[in-house]
Amino acid sequence: MAAPASAxxxxxxxxxxxDEDSVTGLLLAGIGHVTQPPDSQKNFLVVDSKTDNAxxxxxxxxxxxxxxxxxILLINQHIAExxxxxxxxxxxxxxxxxxxxxxxxxYDPEKDSxxxxxxxLFGE
Amino acid sequence: MSGATNREAVFPTRQSLGLMKSKLKGAQxxxxxxxxxxxxxxxxxxxxxxxxxxxxxxxxxxxxxxxYAVGGDIGYQVQESAKSARFRLRTxxxxxxxxxxxxxxxxxxxxxxxxxxxxxxxGGQQVQRxxxxxxxxxxxxxxxxxxxxxxxxxxxxxxxxxRRGKRSKPFLSLGSILTFHLVNAIEHxxxxxxxxxxxxxxxxxxxxxxxxxxxxxxxxxxKQRDTAAQxxxxxxxxxxxxxxxxxxxxxxxxxxxxxxxxxxxxxx
Numbered sequence: 001m002a003a004p005a006s007a008x009x010x011x012x013x014x015x016x017x018x019d020e021d022s023v024t025g026l027l028l029a030g031i032g033h034v035t036q037p038p039d040s041q042k043n044f045l046v047v048d049s050k051t052d053n054a055x056x057x058x059x060x061x062x063x064x065x066x067x068x069x070x071x072i073l074l075i076n077q078h079i080a081e082x083x084x085x086x087x088x089x090x091x092x093x094x095x096x097x098x099x100x101x102x103x104x105x106x107y108d109p110e111k112d113s114x115x116x117x118x119x120x121l122f123g124e
Numbered sequence: 125m126s127g128a129t130n131r132e133a134v135f136p137t138r139q140s141l142g143l144m145k146s147k148l149k150g151a152q153x154x155x156x157x158x159x160x161x162x163x164x165x166x167x168x169x170x171x172x173x174x175x176x177x178x179x180x181x182x183x184x185x186x187x188x189x190x191x192y193a194v195g196g197d198i199g200y201q202v203q204e205s206a207k208s209a210r211f212r213l214r215t216x217x218x219x220x221x222x223x224x225x226x227x228x229x230x231x232x233x234x235x236x237x238x239x240x241x242x243x244x245x246x247g248g249q250q251v252q253r254x255x256x257x258x259x260x261x262x263x264x265x266x267x268x269x270x271x272x273x274x275x276x277x278x279x280x281x282x283x284x285x286x287r288r289g290k291r292s293k294p295f296l297s298l299g300s301i302l303t304f305h306l307v308n309a310i311e312h313x314x315x316x317x318x319x320x321x322x323x324x325x326x327x328x329x330x331x332x333x334x335x336x337x338x339x340x341x342x343x344x345x346x347k348q349r350d351t352a353a354q355x356x357x358x359x360x361x362x363x364x365x366x367x368x369x370x371x372x373x374x375x376x377x378x379x380x381x382x383x384x385x386x387x388x389x390x391x392x
Contacts, residue, residue, distance in 0.1 A: 011213060012212045014213065021187055023199070025258045027202045028202060029255060029259040030210030031209055031211045032202075032206025034207050042206075044206070046199075071213040072213065072269045098272065100176065100180055102180075107176070115169065117276070119166070
């Protein structure tokens with residue numbers, strides 16, 4: 001029910017949209033993946049102050065809807081704030097969207113879209 | 125009957141009333157227990173998220189150590205040398221009473237090292253430690269993602285069920301993740317239904333009582349009428365008999381009471 005096996009069978013990578021430090025650390029952990037040469041696609045995006053929101057949205061779109069091999073999308077919370085409307089309206093189960101803290105921005109549970117949903121679920 | 129659609133199909137008897145009452149009591153106790161449990165579950169997600177916050181902080185700190193030890197930013201080098209993921213996911217699904225909940229599982233592929241050259245000059249140890257720290261952090265993230273996905277899927281399931289307006293089939297499982305749904309189901313389905321059923325049985329029983337009372341009253345009325353009629357008849361007969369007796373007395377004029385003349389039978 002709700003999720004056929006095909007929806008997540010091939011999802012074996014994590015993707016990340018984050019600032020340089022977060023991405024570097026996660027890549028060191030070994031989540032980085034670049035697809036085969038013809039259209040070598042990275043599964044990570046480094047966002048700094050110069051990156052505009054359209055680029056973030058585009059990457060978000062690519063990781064959530066286009067690519068079918070991503071199981072979890074990690075996004076820095078302060079970057080999620082920049083495309084909050086997109087993050088809040090994202091309700092699909094796959095890939096799972098996880099807001100993570102970054103070095104300069106501590107984690108704030110109040111902003112987390114999923115936590116808010118959980119709270120609503122319990123009728124709080 | 126207002127709640128006719130939302131009650132259980134039972135015969136309105138005192139026995140089923142007793143059954144329903146005990147069921148309602150059970151549901152209320154269960155609801156209290158589950159409510160407490162579901163609050164614990166919310167707390168679990170909340171805690172997992174906070175734990176993630178701490179873990180990521182530690183990881184960020186170890187990365188800062190690397191930067192310090194290497195004496196420069198390794199970000200660019202790392203991004204360029206990432207080729208194939210060492211850290212991957214496997215999804216398996218758990219069947220929790222009819223709802224398939226996927227769970228992520230992480231595994232690392234062997235013999236695949238994109239960062240063999242990172243920190244070769246200096247800070248190799250820090251790089252190594254940082255990698256381990258981040259790997260542990262990612263494991264925490266994967267765990268959290270599983271928990272979260274389960275909730276998202278259940279949220280969808282519940283929405284679908286709610287939209288159909290058929291909340292009559294709660295998942296009767298105590299699978300921890302379904303607890304909150306059960307709380308909802310008990311609160312919004314089972315308890316109102318049982319209450320409706322009790323109301324229905326009560327009203328039906330009252331109705332029966334009224335009917336019975338009415339019937340008894342009718343019977344009583346009829347009996348009274350009958351007795352009154354009999355009384356009247358009897359009285360009439362007695363009066364007639366008395367009258368006749370007087371006449372005979374006059375006729376006989378104190379004649380022989382043991383005479384041949386027979387008395388009329390007095391019929392009561």
